[in-house]
Amino acid sequence: MKTKAKTKAAFRRRQRGSVSIFVAVSLIALLGILGLAVDSGFGYMIKARLDAATDGAVIAAGEAVTRGNNQTEQTNNAQQAATAFFAANYPAGFLGSSVSAGTPSIVFNAGTVTIGMTAQASVPVTFSKVLGFNVLNVSSSSQAIRKTLDMVFVIDNTKSLNTSGVPAAVRSNAVAFLNNFDVTNDRVALMHFAYGTVVDVPFKGNTRGFDRATMTTDINKYTFDGSTNSPEALWNARNQLNTVITQPSSLRVIVFFSDGAPNSFSSFFTTNQSKCNNISTTLASGDGPSGSASGLFSINALSQKLASPCYQNDTSGFVTAMPKWYNAHNVNEQTFPIWPVTSPRVVSNGNATYVNVNRVSRNLLEAMAAAARAEGTYVFTLGYGNELTKPAGPDNELGQDVLKCMANTADSLSRCYNPKQPVGVYCYAATPADLKPCFSQLASQILRISK
Known part of the structure; x- marks a missing residue:
């Protein structure tokens, strides 16, 4: 009996020892699992912060790469911007980690700029040490590709802008707006308009880059005089994009600045003076609530009256007929109808009256903008001054509605908005001080869609 009791007691001691070993092993495993969960959580937070920092850094580099007069300057600016952004958004010692970031890579290739950046972070582990881990390493890699850009910059130089400070x-x-774009890769054309349109700096064919210095000089020489022949300006913008460039970029943009709705247009007009009939000229309707048309003006100068007898303050009886189609650059062109049309504004005959000239100019501008968008071009518009918010013209329209229609904004008139076409931006500047944020907004939007 004693022998059996001793055997049972020994068995129970061995059993208790096995349970203790099992519990100890289980505790180690549980601690390892807990440590792995805790340290993995830290690693996830570090990885998320690292990803955000590198993503933001390449975007910042994409914006900065436009600054500089050559690729060396642009590369330095882009790398500095990326490094500064990364340092500001991944604080030293974040969650006890140490980080190293590689030098951002900037690759220029046929107009496209590819920006890449990598970074690594390591953090000492705590609980996971029981599983043999001492350091947790995470890494991140980000890339941004800046699309090629073809942009036409159109600036209103009409007399109504010739007021104090404007x-x-x-x-x-x-000038500041142009500083946002890449002089070695982006293609930019510049023009200004009033009665006619002057192409200051055209595209250089398919050659990349643009001459910002010459454009700056031209802009600083601008004078302001004449009436608003917006259709002629937009025709020239489309012509630059569609004929001067034969290998278009992946992003095409027209930026159109104006302080009013159009009231003039160009074509071959029939007059009672034979010497005035075989030239393309501009007919203006003025800005008043009623009145008569005036003309004829040159189509390739800011404000240039033709010599007598081809200029009349009142063209009643002088211009005997408007053409049925817009034909300012090709007498046989039949793309944009002048009359008869019933939409969006009725023009039932070819009489060169104030009402007809005003309606034709607005119809043509909206039609040309729609044609540009149908070709995949974004149209961005910037409107200046309170005249845009007041009813004007024979139909008491708001000038800003025309600019919104051009841009195809979601808040434009229902007859204009087409969600199947590129949706642009309209920005309104009520005062000279509002021009800076408006131009900045347009530049930011263009750079955003170029990524």
């Missing part, structure tokens, strides 16, 4: 604000902010 010309200087237009010049300075237009």
Whole structure:
């Protein structure tokens, strides 16, 4: 009996020892699992912060790469911007980690700029040490590709802008706007308009880059005089994009600045003077609530009256007929109808009256903008001054509605908005001080869609 009791007691001691070993092993495993969960959580937070920092850094580099007069300067600016952004958004010692970031890579290739950046972070583990781990390493890699850009910059130089402080604000902010774009890869054309359109700096064919210095000089020489022949300006913008460039970029943009709705247009007009009939000229309707048309003006100068007898203050009886189609650059062109049309504004005959000239100019502008968008071009518009918010013209329209229709904004008139076409941006500047944020907004939007 004693022997059996001793055997049972020994068995129970061995059993208790086995349970203790099992519990100890289980505790180690549980601690390891707990440590892995805790340390993995830290690693996830570090990885998320690292990803955000590198993503933001390449975006910042994409914006900074436009600054500089050559690729060396642009590369330095982009790398500095990326490094600064990364340092500001991944604080030293974040969650006890140490981090190292590689030098951002900037690759220029046929107009496209590819920006890449990698970074690594390591953090000492705590609980996971029981599983043999001492350091947790995480890494991140980000890339941004900046699309090629073809942009036409169109600036209104009409007389209504020639008021205190406005010309200087237009010049300075237009120059600053150009500083947002890449002089070695982006293609930019510049033009200004009033009665006619002057192409200051055309595209250089398919050659990449643009001459910002010459454009700055031209803008600073701008004077402001004449009436608003917006259709002629937009025709020239489309012509630059569609014929001067034969290998278009992945992003095409027209930026159109104006302080009013159009009231003039160009074509071959029939007059009672034979010597005035075989030239393309501009007919203007003025800005008043009623009246008569005036003309004829040159189509390739800011404000240039033709020599007598081809200029009349009142063209009643002088211009005997408007053409049925817009034909300012090709007498046989039949793309944009002038009359008869019933939409969006009725023009039932070819009489060169104030009402007809005003309606034709607005119809043509909206039609040309729609044609540009149908070709995949974004149209961005910037409107200046309170005249845009007041009813004007024979149909008491708001000038800003025309600019919104051009841009195809979601808040434009229902007859204009087409969600199947590129949706642009309209920005309204009520005062000269508002021009700077408006130009900045347009630049930011263009750079955003170029990524």
